[in-house]
Amino acid sequence: MGTKKNDILQGTLALLILKTLAGQKSMHGYAITAYIHAVSDQLLRVEEGSLYPALHRMEQAGWVRAEWGMTEKNREARFYSLTASGRKQLAQEEESWERLTSGVGKVLGYA
């Protein structure tokens, strides 16, 4: 598989999901991809193949909580919401992302 522009950097997916959920009460997987796709002006596309393993890993880690529920179209879906420890994790990841981007930015600035 060749490198595509919209591939999401490993590790940032969790950050994106956490951030997405932070603004909502709860969302199902499809809504998360749609949201990220929309908010990033169609720049970022979350592969389903990465999304669900990531969601499950985050659930095991206790960052998100999952519950079965009904969508407005009356379909059965699994809704994810952020836990307290997920919020903490989000703060940490945001901070390290800031550091990374500012570091990379500086390097690029010099080059």
Next chain:
Amino acid sequence: MRRWLGRLRNAVRPGRLGRDLERELRFHVAERIEELRDAGMSAEDAARVARRQFGNYTAQVERTRDMDIAEGLDATLRNVRLSLRALAKSPGFSMTVVLTLALGIGANSAVFSAINAVLLRPLPFPNSDRIVSVAQMQAKTPQPHIAPARLEDWNRMNHTFQAISGYYTQDDSELSGDLPEKLTHALVAPRFLEVWGIAPQIGRDFSPEEEHYGGPNAVLISDRYWRRRFGASPDAIGNTLRLGQTSYTVIGVMPASMAFVQRNVDLWSVSAPDFPYARSRDLTWFLGVGRLKAGVTPAQARADLATVQAALARQYPKPDAEIRAGIEPLKERTVGGVRESLWVVFGSVTLLLLIACTNIAALLLSRAASRQHEIAVRFSLGASRASVAAQLVTEVFLLALAGAGVGLGLAAAAARVFQVLAKDLPRVEEIGLDWRIVAYSLICAVAATLACGLVPAIAGTRRSLAGSLASAGRSQVSGRRPAQFVLVGVQVALAVTLLAGAGLLLRSFQALGRVAGGFDADHVLTFRISASWGETGDLKRSGQTVKRILEAVAAVPGVESSAATFLLPGVPGTFPVELSVAEGRAESEPKIVAESRIGSAGLFATMRIPLLAGEMCPQESNTPGMMVNRLFANAYFGGAGAIGKHLGQPSSPYFPTAVVRGIVGDERERGLDHEPVPAIYYCGLIMQPGLYFLARTHGNPMALGESVRRKLHEIEPGRSVYEISPLTAHLSDAFAENRLRTVLLTFFALTAIALASVGLYGTLSYQVNVRQREVGLRLALGALRAQIVRQFLAQGMRVSLAGCAAGLGLAGAFTKVLAGMLFGVSPWDAITMTGVIALVMAVSIAASLLPAARAARVEPMQVLREE
């Protein structure tokens, strides 16, 4: 922690997770199809595109699920797989380890199963910790029996017992069948079942009328008798049994667990406390049992009964003033006697397991060293030290698990061995596998893994990567491994400890066999004849019965003489009494205390105990007589002065005053393992339960058993003759526990020395292999082969000598524990210790000589060319 639980849940319930996931993904695809259709695609195209975008459905499911499990379990599974492969590559090694561990863990679990059943498990009754034995204690005689009237008083006046009851047993003949059948019959006080807290499995308990004198005769039967006699039919209830002159109606069947206080009881019936004969406060017959109220300690109950007895002493100064009540938890009373033996055996078998572990640790060290290259390669491929060590430990754990499995089988088989070898062990019928034994074996396996596996795993993974790869199989000249020799030394030391203990027990046993008992036990047949306590009411008639039986036995061709007695000579038993002298005795002189026996006049002739002075008791006499032994005469009357004196307890119905007729030789009355003590022998017996009959025979005593039985059936058709066996069998049974202990310890000790010698042999062999190049070089440079042999031999000897020295130190501690079980040898017996050291050194030389000889056969040119 939570994360691990979640993962574990995923691993064990992949089904649920898989279904959840599939539902979730199906929803996702459905949403995607809808979106594509909204964008104008046909339903068919939308579905195709959505699926393609999504990728393989099942692969998704798999991938998401594996995510969680892979991280945790996969590493373990990989370890297991790798370990199994590694172990399969060296089946010899694996078998050796599994068998060694199986032996260690199996023996350990077997002994633990005995400890569990006998010492740890509560007695099989509800709240059995509240059941106590209650005894009547008096200064002058040690017998624990309680007078029925007193038992009722204690039960009525105490505040700490739910109920106090009692029982006594006799062997009866049941006469309703074709032949008289001997049954063990327990006669119980009221409230008997209330004390045990159990009900009959079918039928009912005794009714209040049945517990009174003159009420209907009712009997409860044992589960065993119910199956044997009534084929376990419920119709057994209501049947009639005939015991002697009395008929009893069967009212219930006791559960099989009712094996207390005596395991062989077939029948229970009531001995009514309001029976006129039972009103006497002097006549005692019940062995007491009681159930404490909830929350009452034995100490509180003891204090309570002391108060009750003090009140009784005021009411009936004679005899109650001299009487106290004794209380002991029933379990303690049942198993207290074997506790020490069992723990000693358990300690020994634990030493054996330790040796097995040490042995395996040494083996593993050698193996780890030869696998250095493999380990180095794994390091170089990026494995962490922890993961390599984990894999090495996993290997050992798998072996230990297999060992524990086989060991558990051994332990299950051993339960049967116990039941054969130690049939007199209390609660032996309860020994068997239960979850505790399985858990214990597993714990053993884990402990063995840690003990054997950790050191080699740490040591084996410590080597520096570069050094190992560089030397690549080329063995260094100096390959000394102190750790392995320390392990071998430990094995030798532990083996010496066990051998010393076993040696001392064996020597005690030997000494016991050689001891002169003061009587001749060969060619003596013993048997019992059923009788009931009711017969003792007519003294004259029951005296005649004994006489008639003894005459009939003596008349059987091949019988030299016959006798009857309560306690068999040489079989441990003690019954001391305090006596007073009718002729008077100064206050300053010591109290007369003697072991008391009751026997027929022919006892001394039959046992070949010599008459030293005076005369034997006459066969028939109107004045009660007694014989005393030499120790008694010398201790209290300066020898012959004893003859003609009148001795007894003036007030007691059991020890009437009798005249001393003669003095006989000393014999080991209290058991072959006890020195003779002053003893008296009342002459003359009446027919009653518990008697032993003896017949001295010309030839093999057992050959006459049938003739004696037939003869007795002629003259006493209503009685059964049973327990026909030679006296020597009783003597050997009396020391069965002793023998079991000795046999087990000897077995463990021999296994231990075998393991230790294998360990020494293995370690030296490994040394020889590793140092082949060095040996080859030295031979090439002109060393003599004898020097090489001597060098390896000396190495082996140094290790075992150090082991022996340490072992002797350990043995000192071990034999101190054994001291109470020894007979005729000191815990520091020089012969035993020398023998043990000689044996260990001989075995060590043999184990070292083989590898040493192999070292000397090394061909220098070949070794050097190989490098």
